[in-house]
Amino acid sequence: MATLTVNPADAVSVTLDPAIETVTAGGTVTFTTTATDTYGNSWDATAAYTITPGAGGSWTDNVYTSAISGTWTVTGTVDGVDGAATLTVNHADAASVTLDPATETVTAGEAVTYTAVATDSYGNSWGATAAYTITPGAGGGWVDNVYTSAVSGMWTVTGTVDGVDGAATLTVNHADAASVTLDPAIETVTAGGTVTFTTTATDTYGNSWDATAAYTITPGAGGGWTDNVYTSAISGTWTVTGTVDGVDGMATLTVNPASAASVTLDPATETITAGETVTYTAVATDSYGNSWGATATYTITPGAGGGWTDNVYTSAVSGMWTVTGTVDGADGVATLTVNPGALDHFAFDPISNQTADQQFSVTITAQDEYSNTVTGYTGTVTLTDTTGTISPVATGNFASGAWTGNVTITQIQSNVTITAEDGSVSGSSNSFDVTEYKIYLPLVVRGG
Structure with missing residues (x-):
């Protein structure tokens, strides 16, 4: 008896196991190879392994450590005969996230659509479905990856994939003004004085800002504008209008007169x-x-x-x-x-002491109750005196409210007064003395 060992011939076909496999980047796959010769002999063969260029990763004998995501062909070669397997490498968890747009500016009420690209630690990138948030206080709202803005400001948008955040900057500008407020709302100035108005505009989302308005004032107010400064002119209560984006805000301005000119x-x-x-x-x-x-x-x-x-x-x-x-x-x-008013009384010019039987001048004036000369009086008056000896006893006609004439009193007496009368109207002079008329003769001295 003898023992015969028959070895397989060269491989004519090669089969890899697993023939189809899916791993996550970084994961390993252990391949085994079965070779078969033309006589149907099969055996576990030691193959030389390769993978489609671009797949990255590395081999340690028959163990492949994956890297680049994609579907790749693994080849095992035995005796120059190739066997093939299909390997799908999926990306690993995100190591970084990038949002697009990274920087954006919109007007309140407008929407922004974000896309997220995630990249794992092996450099595999993919369009990822992120969970989106925005800085608290920005308001607005999300529908999936679409953000509709509201509150003006600069905000940070965050997209999260596999617990990793990507960030973008979103600037929201206010929308057109929906309401306008002027300050001061009520003011009072003196004509020629100035008032400086400031304007706050607010959009439909509640965003307010210091706005540059076009200012006018009620026609008829006069004055003039230099930007937001009004110099007043015409007195009155006027309406000041500040217009922003076609929306009016109003204030009341009262202009008082300046000092009298x-x-x-x-x-x-x-x-x-x-x-x-x-x-x-x-x-x-x-x-x-x-x-x-x-x-x-x-x-x-x-x-x-x-x-x-x-x-x-x-x-x-x-x-x-x-x-x-x-x-x-x-x-x-x-x-x-x-x-002058109506005749009230007669007034005498002052009379000094007089001499009996000697003429002296008297002036009598017709006067009203305020002692104004009644220039229209042209009558005559009756004259009497306290001695009863005055002559004449009547004056001539007054001219321009006065009469001047000569009178004589024959009676010697102290404290004499003269009275002038015309009906119920009278007037008396001051008191004066009437003294004796004396004739002084020269002294003649005769010799004896």
Whole structure:
């Protein structure tokens, strides 16, 4: 008996196991090879292994450590005969995440669509489905990877894949103004004064900002604008409008007159009788043409007498006088003519002591109750005196309210007065003495 060992012939076919495999990048696969010769002999063969170029990874004998994701062909060669297997390498967990767009600027209310690219530690990248968030306070909302903006500002968008974050910067600008507010909302100035307005605009998402407005004021207010600064002119209550994106905001501006530059009195010319009153009104006008009924301080030419009660003047002395009304240091003037009143009494010019039986001159004036000469009086008066000896006993006709003439009193007496009468109207002179008429003769000395 003898033993015969028959070895396989050269391989004519090669089979790899596993024939199809899927791993995650970094994972390993152990291949085994079965070779078969032309006689049907099969055996576990030691193959020379390779993988499609580009798959990366590495071999340790029949153990392949994967790297690059993709579907690759593994080849095992025995006796120059190849066997093949298919290896699918999936990416590993994300090691980094990139968002697109990385930087974006939108207007509030607009949407941004984000895409996320994840990369594992082996350099495999893929379009990933991320979980998206944005900085708290940004408002708005997500529908999958689409963000609809709301609150203006610069925000950070985060996309998370496999617990790894990628970030992008999103700047949200305010939308068009939906409402406009002016500051100050209510203001009062003096004509010529300035007001600086600031404007806050707010969009439909509640974003507010300091806006540059186009300013106008109610027609008729006059004045002028330099950007947001209004210089006032015409007094009144006016509406200021600031317009942003076609939306108006309003403020109320009251302009008061400036100091008086001129004053007008009413009546400008008036004629009254002594004792009567005149009520004056003053209209002041400033340098911007604003006029108003003003409270003036009133005076009248010295010598006019009378008196004021506020703006009402009660007259006294006849004549032509100037009334002055002063407002803010500015004077307005009017002319007032005061005529004498009705005959009230007769007044004598002062009479000195006189001599009996000697003529002396007397002047009598017809006067009203304010001692104004009644120039229209042309009558005659009866003369009497306390001695009962005056002559003549009547005057001639008065001219321009006065009479001057000579009278004689024959009775010697002290404290004499003369009285003039015309009906119920009378008047007396001052007291004076009537003394004896004396003739002084020269002294003649005769010799004896």
